[in-house]
Every structure is written in structure tokens, then in C-alpha cells.
Amino acid sequence: MKTSSLVDQLKLKMGDMDTFSLAKKVDQYVIDIRRDLHMYPEVSLQEVRTIKVVTEELERLGIEFEIVSNGGIIGIIEGATSGKSIILRADLDALPMNEEETNLNQKKIVVSQIENAAHTCGHDGHTAMLLGAAKILVQNKEKLKGKVILAFEQGEENGAGIQAILTRLVEIGADGVWGIHLKSDLPSGKISVDSGPRMAAAFLFDVVIKGKSGHGSRPDLAISPLDCFADFYNNLRIMRLTSLDPFQTITYSIGSISAGTAANVIPDDLRFSGTARYLQYNQGVRAATEFNRLLEKICDLHNCTFEYITKPIAKDLLVNNDETCAAIADNAIKSTLGEEALIHYPAWMASEPFAYYQKYFPGVFAFVGIENVKKGVGAEHHNAHFDIDEDVLKLGVTATVQYTLDFLNSDKKIDFNAEERVVKDLFH
Structure with a gap:
């Protein structure tokens, strides 16, 4: 199957849940949220409107949540039966820069309306995909075994929100964590869930x-x-x-x-x-x-x-995908989007606060490709011409939901030693 037809033709089955079909049903919902957030971006620790948008959606979906001061939002979806728990993470903030109205070859669908603030890294897409996944999961919570913890992190770009939200997440406790980053140099329709080092x-x-x-x-x-x-x-x-x-x-x-x-x-x-x-x-x-x-x-x-x-002080804080969790993710992608959707991709030398989550919880940080030459999408992250191929958002939603289901239902033993220090000690 060709990558170009991937988003229109592939299906999956998880019991009686057709996850890809469910993702297609919420696709316009996800796109609308992404475009709204893109038009009104807010930089690190100033995400007032963004938090309002997310919490209003959680209220509509009937998902309980709490706001962590200078940290973000945590939502909880309880399954019908008890079991493991998993954190699904997205980031909220934009960059303090202006963007161009065009991508690499044409006018963008949506452009920031706020001076010196722009979603030129993809966080608008990350937040929208997590809300789409949350909508599917809460609407099917009677089929859910365990607990899903939604984490919408403030201040990812400057690391200002991670300490507060992670401190609260460690208090709540979880068995694993999942995150996604849209990737400008991966072809649209391709997903990397490789094990080992993923970000520096x-x-x-x-x-x-x-x-x-x-x-x-x-x-x-x-x-x-x-x-x-x-x-x-x-x-x-x-x-x-x-x-x-x-x-x-x-x-x-x-x-x-x-x-x-x-x-x-x-x-x-x-x-x-x-x-x-x-x-x-x-x-x-x-x-x-x-x-x-x-x-x-x-x-x-x-x-x-x-x-x-x-002073330069090295810290052991790289994004590193757990081998067992990566295998679960690999199978989730194959069963939903086909083996051809998977791609092996070298580690990205940028850094990410997701590394802090993985000190306490085993998990996967997935790269979802958005490069589409025909649409002019492919400018590097933090570039004024950065843009998103919105057709891939449903793939990110599908992967998130399927990994959640597979992780919560898996009985595979994960060999993981959680960090013993309290969260604040990682920052000194």
C-alpha cells in the first residue's frame, strides 16, 4: 500500500473497536482545535486561553481534571475495570516568534493572529491529537481496562512547566507514559517508535x-x-x-x-x-x-x-524509549496502520522535557511524519515557514488510542527502575 493513500485506506481492529475508523470520525474535531490553537498561540507559562480551550473540551467530554499551577492540566479517564494506568502527554505552548503566511510553496491554511507568538513546532497539533484520543477513549470507557491520565504540559519550550506537572503525576502514579512529536523531516504517514535513545x-x-x-x-x-x-x-x-x-x-x-x-x-x-x-x-x-x-x-x-x-553540568536526561514499550507500540502501529507506516529514524539531537517523564515511567516517544512536498510542508521546526500536513493528525490519534489499549491490556513484564529522587532534585 502506498504511503500517499495510507490515511484513506488503512483500518485496525482491537476487539470490537475499529480504532482507525473512530479516529476518522473525530478528525474534523481535531483539525478544528488545532486551527483554533494555531490562530491564538501563547508562549511558555502564558497559556491562559489555551488552558481555557482544553479544560472546556474536557468538561464537554465529561472528563475530570485539575489545573496544576505553572504546570498544566491533568485529566483522568477511569475504565470500566481496574488495571494499569498510563500517562498520555501533550504540550501547550508556542514560540516567541512571528511566522510567515506561506510554507515552502504555498499559503498556509491558518496563521497566527498574535504578534510574536506562533506554533512553529507543532504543539497545537499535539494538543489537538490528545483531545481527539481522549474523546475516543472516554466514549468507549466501558471497554477500557485501567486508567488513562491526560497530561497537557505548559512551558515545554523553556522547560518551565515540567517540574510542577511531573511532581503531581508522580504523586498520582502510573505504569507507563506515551507522547508524540510531529516531525518535519519524516514523510507524512510514517511513524517512528524505535527503542533506545530518541532525543538528546x-x-x-x-x-x-x-x-x-x-x-x-x-x-x-x-x-x-x-x-x-x-x-x-x-x-x-x-x-x-x-x-x-x-x-x-x-x-x-x-x-x-x-x-x-x-x-x-x-x-x-x-x-x-x-x-x-x-x-x-x-x-x-x-x-x-x-x-x-x-x-x-x-x-x-x-x-x-x-x-x-x-556552569556546564551533564545530566542523564535523554529521551529513551523502553524496549518492551517500543515493541508494544510497534505492534500497535502494524495492527492499525500497517507495517509500511513504520519507519526507523535516527535520534533527534534536540532535547525534550519528556526525558523527565521517562525517569519515573517507562514509555514511548513517537515521531509522526508531516513532510509533504506537494503541500509545501517540510520546513524545520522553529522556522517561520513551518507548517503541518493535517492529514496525519488522525494517524497520531489512532496510534495514541491503540497504544493505550495495548499497553493497558498487556501482561508483558517491563524491566524498569524508576528514579528514586523526588522530582525537584532532578533540577539541581
Whole structure:
């Protein structure tokens, strides 16, 4: 079966529940919510209207919920019989940027109406798909064994909401977790639920190098933090070759630099910041250690000092799909959308707070492809031309519902050691 006809032809059966048909029935509902959220986006921890939209929908569906301050919304769907519980997670916030009215080759169906706020990452689609899945699950709760916990997270883009909502979720307790991210470079109709590392862990660095100011005509009487930074930057660029394991993935970059106010003045100091992303914790530790060693040595060489605004500290927080859960997801996709819908996709080097959920609950973070050349969809996430192929939303709903059913009904033993620290300790 061709991928292009996937969304119109594939079906699934789970007992007497035809999940794909149910997803098609709520498809316009999902699309309408996505378009509404897209028109009125709200940035991290300012999702007032977005929370109102979601809670009003939960009320209409008869789903009990609570609002977690600076965390998001948690809804509960109780099945007809007792059993396991699963968290289904989506994110609410938009980015602080403006978007273009066109995607890669045509006008977008819907564009943000709010200045300096835009859903250019796909969170509008994530929230809409979760509400669509919730509608199906609550309407069929008499066939549901166990409990479904809906988690709509605030502030995903800057990580501001995860601590509050995860703290509450750990209090409630669950046996597993599921999340979806629309993916701009995966073909529409394709889904990745591979086991193992899926998104990178990261550390941030923010540093001030301190020198001695002076007149541009006598650099010998000054101590230039610019010269010091240039030397450090060149050494940082070759750190991968000289100090890090070439068989372990890592990327790092400088994102901002600020120094000086005049062309003829050597500045007192220079500030720079950036990030490193890695798929193996020990590689992150080595990178952070070497970063600090280089900075100390090179500042000393240039007679400069430095101060950390944010010190690079590696954390073991990568999105990592549990092997048993990934196998359940794999079978769920095959039984609903066919084996041809599955695609193996390498880890995405961006980072995601979903990693925090997976410290406490085993689960899967799925990538759902939205790239459609004909529709002009395929611009990178956080790009002003980013757009969504809305035809895939029903696939995300289908996958979410089927994985939920299969997970709750599965008797497979999951070999998982939950984090013993309280949630707040992960942030120190």
C-alpha cells in the first residue's frame, strides 16, 4: 500500500473497536482545535486561553481534571475495570516568534493572529491529537481496562512547566507514559517508535570572560577578552577530535556572544553562551569536564579570569524509549496502520522535557511524519515557514488510542527502575 493513500485506506481492529475508523470520525474535531490553537498561540507559562480551550473540551467530554499551577492540566479517564494506568502527554505552548503566511510553496491554511507568538513546532497539533484520543477513549470507557491520565504540559519550550506537572503525576502514579512529536523531516504517514535513545540530553553554558579594557591604539596595554574567547572557541571546535569518544554522538555550539560598545575600545569583558547535546551520559560528562579544563587553561594563558553564569553540568536526561514499550507500540502501529507506516529514524539531537517523564515511567516517544512536498510542508521546526500536513493528525490519534489499549491490556513484564529522587532534585 502506498504511503500517499495510507490515511484513506488503512483500518485496525482491537476487539470490537475499529480504532482507525473512530479516529476518522473525530478528525474534523481535531483539525478544528488545532486551527483554533494555531490562530491564538501563547508562549511558555502564558497559556491562559489555551488552558481555557482544553479544560472546556474536557468538561464537554465529561472528563475530570485539575489545573496544576505553572504546570498544566491533568485529566483522568477511569475504565470500566481496574488495571494499569498510563500517562498520555501533550504540550501547550508556542514560540516567541512571528511566522510567515506561506510554507515552502504555498499559503498556509491558518496563521497566527498574535504578534510574536506562533506554533512553529507543532504543539497545537499535539494538543489537538490528545483531545481527539481522549474523546475516543472516554466514549468507549466501558471497554477500557485501567486508567488513562491526560497530561497537557505548559512551558515545554523553556522547560518551565515540567517540574510542577511531573511532581503531581508522580504523586498520582502510573505504569507507563506515551507522547508524540510531529516531525518535519519524516514523510507524512510514517511513524517512528524505535527503542533506545530518541532525543538528546543537553547542558547549557553561560560564561563571562574578564579582561582589562583599553584604547584600540594600544592593545598591548589592555587584556582582550575577545582574543581569549577566540582561542577558546578554536579549541572548543576541535574538542571532538582531541578529547571525546568518536563513537559516541555529541553536538555543541555557541548561540550568543556579546562584548564591547565602541569600535576603538577594547572591552573589559565578553559573555558567551551555548549548548551541548549528547546521546550517552558519559560523553556529556567528558564534554563538560573538558570544557571547564580548556576554559581555565586558556583564560590563564591570556591573563584573563572567568565567571560562570551557568556552569556546564551533564545530566542523564535523554529521551529513551523502553524496549518492551517500543515493541508494544510497534505492534500497535502494524495492527492499525500497517507495517509500511513504520519507519526507523535516527535520534533527534534536540532535547525534550519528556526525558523527565521517562525517569519515573517507562514509555514511548513517537515521531509522526508531516513532510509533504506537494503541500509545501517540510520546513524545520522553529522556522517561520513551518507548517503541518493535517492529514496525519488522525494517524497520531489512532496510534495514541491503540497504544493505550495495548499497553493497558498487556501482561508483558517491563524491566524498569524508576528514579528514586523526588522530582525537584532532578533540577539541581
